[in-house]
Amino acid sequence: xxxxxxxxxxxxxxxxxxxxxxxxxxxxxxxxxxxxxxxxxxxxxxxxxxxxxxxxxxxxxxxxxxxxxxxxxxxxxxxxxxxxxxxxxxxxxxxxxxxxxxxxxxxxxxxxxxxxxxxxxxxxxxxxxxxxxxxxxxxxxxxxxxxxxxxxxxxxxxxxxxxxxxxxxxxxxxxxxxxxxxxxxxxxxxxxxxxxxxxxxxxxxxxxxxxxxxxxxxxxxxxxxxxxxxxxxxxxxxxxxxxxxxxxxxxxxxxxxxxxxxxxxxxxxxxxxxxxxxxxxxxxxxxxxxxxxxxxxxxxxxxxxxxxxxxxxxxxxxxx
Numbered sequence: 084x085x086x087x088x089x090x091x092x093x094x095x096x097x098x099x100x101x102x103x104x105x106x107x108x109x110x111x112x113x114x115x116x117x118x119x120x121x122x123x124x125x126x127x128x129x130x131x132x133x134x135x136x137x138x139x140x141x142x143x144x145x146x147x148x149x150x151x152x153x154x155x156x157x158x159x160x161x162x163x164x165x166x167x168x169x170x171x172x173x174x175x176x177x178x179x180x181x182x183x184x185x186x187x188x189x190x191x192x193x194x195x196x197x198x199x200x201x202x203x204x205x206x207x208x209x210x211x212x213x214x215x216x217x218x219x220x221x222x223x224x225x226x227x228x229x230x231x232x233x234x235x236x237x238x239x240x241x242x243x244x245x246x247x248x249x250x251x252x253x254x255x256x257x258x259x260x261x262x263x264x265x266x267x268x269x270x271x272x273x274x275x276x277x278x279x280x281x282x283x284x285x286x287x288x289x290x291x292x293x294x295x296x297x298x299x300x301x302x303x304x305x306x307x308x309x310x311x312x313x314x315x316x317x318x319x320x321x322x323x324x325x326x327x328x329x330x331x332x333x334x335x336x337x338x339x340x341x342x343x344x345x346x347x348x349x350x351x352x353x354x355x356x357x358x359x360x361x362x363x364x365x366x367x368x369x370x371x372x373x374x375x376x377x378x379x380x381x382x383x384x385x386x387x388x389x390x391x392x393x394x395x396x397x398x399x400x401x402x403x
């Protein structure tokens with residue numbers, strides 16, 4: 084949908100509770116504020132809401148005055164912020180969300196808000212931050228969460244939150260206004276690339292959290308630094324000074340996969356992000372990620388779709 088009337092406007096309801104994630108709040112409001120500035124009119128407005136209304140405080144002691152969630156929402160878009168506490172009771176918003184669903188509001192659930200929705204919904208194809216996905220698996224046996232930045236099921240978009248929130252809002256600006264407006268806002272934000280919602284989160288990839296095991300962390304670092312020309316596992320263990328069997332046990336115990344499987348996963352995730360966020364040809368993407376031969380078949384075996392089909396679906400989505 085592109086802006087036809089230069090004065091057309093959209094309203095966003097932003098629901099938060101005590102413990103809200105400040106970076107997500109600023110990612111929404113600053114991005115929309117800057118877009119308003121570049122358009123020279125107020126295309127976007129927003130309201131801060133909570134169940135019960137009143138002041139809401141985040142872990143940095145930043146407080147936001149909120150209004151009560153309306154009984155009959157009129158906003159075109161709803162964002163529900165993540166939270167520093169994944170168990171926060173106020174993240175349970177079934178009754179509130181049902182009002183917005185009934186009103187036809189496009190709803191974005193970020194990080195912990197998405198995780199709570201996934202936990203309570205117990206069906207569908209949804210995304211949350213990889214830390215929350217780990218909790219869902221360990222606590223609730225939920226294994227079907229997606230690992231991309233955002234998953235759009237129609238009326239509901241579940242998102243990883245945090246920095247990916249900027250990409251989600253920029254994506255909205257591109258669809259509602261224009262690609263030119265999106266690019267201008269991204270440049271002002273010093274956000275060099277508007278990442279596709281299908282971009283995979285860096286868990287088990289370029290920015291994996293430390294495991295606490297020095298030998299395991301060292302092996303992962305070597306893998307991350309050698310994507311284009313993968314290091315044979317035999318050479319890797321020689322650098323670390325550990326036996327192949329010991330490394331295998333460490334990977335299986337901490338990460339649930341073998342070293343080779345983990346290494347391939349890192350490279351496939353990097354390839355997926357290059358396919359979605361660059362114009363590199365498929366062959367060059369494969370070469371850049373250590374797959375000089377048979378990359379398309381390997382990619383399809385891993386993701387269930389060929390690189391060409393992935394890019395075609397992205398072009399079709401952008402044209403809508």
